[in-house]
Amino acid sequence: MNNIILTGDRPTGxxxxxxxxxxxxxxxxxxxKNDYDEYYIMxxxxxxxxxxxxxxxxxxxxxxxxxxxxxxxxxDPNKVTIFIQSQVPELFEITAYFMNLVSVSRLxxxxxxxxxxxxxxxxxxxxxxxLNYPVSQxxxxxxxxxxxxxxxxxxxxxxxxxxxxxxxFNNTYGQVFREVxxxxxxxxxxxxxxxxxxxxxxxKSAGNAIYLCDDEKTVKEKIMSAxxxxxxxxxxxxxxxxxxIVFAYLDAFCKDEHxxxxxxxxKNLDELKAHYKRGGLGDVKxxxxxxxxxNELLTPIRAKRKELEENVDKVYDxxxxxxxxxxxxxxxxxxxxxxxxxxxxEKLKNKKN
Ligand code: TRP
Numbered sequence: 001m002n003n004i005i006l007t008g009d010r011p012t013g014x015x016x017x018x019x020x021x022x023x024x025x026x027x028x029x030x031x032x033k034n035d036y037d038e039y040y041i042m043x044x045x046x047x048x049x050x051x052x053x054x055x056x057x058x059x060x061x062x063x064x065x066x067x068x069x070x071x072x073x074x075x076d077p078n079k080v081t082i083f084i085q086s087q088v089p090e091l092f093e094i095t096a097y098f099m100n101l102v103s104v105s106r107l108x109x110x111x112x113x114x115x116x117x118x119x120x121x122x123x124x125x126x127x128x129x130x131l132n133y134p135v136s137q138x139x140x141x142x143x144x145x146x147x148x149x150x151x152x153x154x155x156x157x158x159x160x161x162x163x164x165x166x167x168x169f170n171n172t173y174g175q176v177f178r179e180v181x182x183x184x185x186x187x188x189x190x191x192x193x194x195x196x197x198x199x200x201x202x203x204k205s206a207g208n209a210i211y212l213c214d215d216e217k218t219v220k221e222k223i224m225s226a227x228x229x230x231x232x233x234x235x236x237x238x239x240x241x242x243x244x245i246v247f248a249y250l251d252a253f254c255k256d257e258h259x260x261x262x263x264x265x266x267k268n269l270d271e272l273k274a275h276y277k278r279g280g281l282g283d284v285k286x287x288x289x290x291x292x293x294x295n296e297l298l299t300p301i302r303a304k305r306k307e308l309e310e311n312v313d314k315v316y317d318x319x320x321x322x323x324x325x326x327x328x329x330x331x332x333x334x335x336x337x338x339x340x341x342x343x344x345x346e347k348l349k350n351k352k353n
Contacts, residue, residue, distance in 0.1 A: 005030060006146035008042030008085070011062035012052065015069040016209035017294070018202030021190035021252045022152035026183060028074040030150060039080045040144055040326055041070060043319070046085045046092070047137065050130040051120050067315050069212050072304035077318045085140065087323035090330040094139035094337060099132065101168040102161065107131050112157040119205075134161040142166060142177050143330040150183040153191040154201075173340040189251045198227030198245045210294065212301050219298065223291045228283045235282040241273050246286050253293050262292040 195208025
């Protein structure tokens with residue numbers, strides 16, 4: 001089976017721990033399993049513009065930031081083709097054909113799109129481009145004949161649109177596309193990591209995120225201010241695990257080895273939780289433990305980032321080379337798409353009657 005993996009992010013800010021456990025970690029594991037023929041990661045600048053039309057500079061400047069985040073976190077550009085969406089114009093031609101296969105109301109009913117329209121205050125005046133982004137995303141995926149798409153939980157309904165378009169295309173014009181599978185992380189908390197405030201999922205817009213590029217001091221400050229159990233006032237008080245962000249992060253990031261290294265009086269997370277629930281375990285101790293774990297993860301990422309930041313041109317070269325490679329693949333698929341649709345006008349020439 002030739003597996004083709006494709007995924008991407010909008011370049012609207014640096015990547016944070018929610019991105020890391022929600023998708024980036026799975027991507028790195030997939031990369032290292034080597035069970036694929038082609039692997040693409042797209043920096044979706046055109047998609048980012050669908051709700052940032054007046055903010056081109058933000059999108060433009062974050063392309064390199066996201067690329068540096070990928071590579072410093074462990075994505076290997078020798079194995080994975082990293083590219084900028086707008087450098088593959090074939091995607092937008094494919095989008096145009098796909099737009100005829102989906103209705104406006106279908107997109108408006110999509111739960112992710114519905115939420116995002118609300119969040120952005122687009123109810124009164126909805127940009128066509130924004131409503132259309134799932135269609136364009138279907139083109140991103142199907143232009144590479146990708147069958148595996150590692151994403152966070154909120155993207156699953158968007159992947160449904162891709163599946164519907166692929167089916168509709170196959171039914172209308174003949175079989176071109178295969179089944180696409182969205183891939184979520186196995187650990188549930190990782191699919192939707194909560195923010196430091198305990199209210200929403202971790203996101204740039206909610207201002208409740210720890211970024212991969214945050215320095216040690218910033219990470220510590222953020223962790224020390226994370227929401228825990230508001231009724232756990234004295235160390236002796238019994239504490240609640242549910243809704244406690246520090247424990248949510250431990251569920252996402254902590255392994256048994258971490259106890260041996262940083263908190264040897266406990267064997268594992270279950271023991272730590274039991275003590276917290278019983279009372280007698282203070283928040284500060286748990287937070288410092290989490291801080292050690294997060295810093296262990298981020299220290300090598302920071303070092304790699306520093307190296308790349310001193311060599312930004314090299315990173316741009318990686319992206320531009322990736323763009324050429326991605327474009328060649330998308331051109332092949334576009335040809336197949338047009339042939340299936342009967343848009344191969346060259347064939348009309350020299351046709352003997
Ligand atoms: N919508 C994705 C996000 O907001 C980004 C994206 C664009 C993407 N094209 C894609 C993800 C194709 C997976 C596949 O994060």
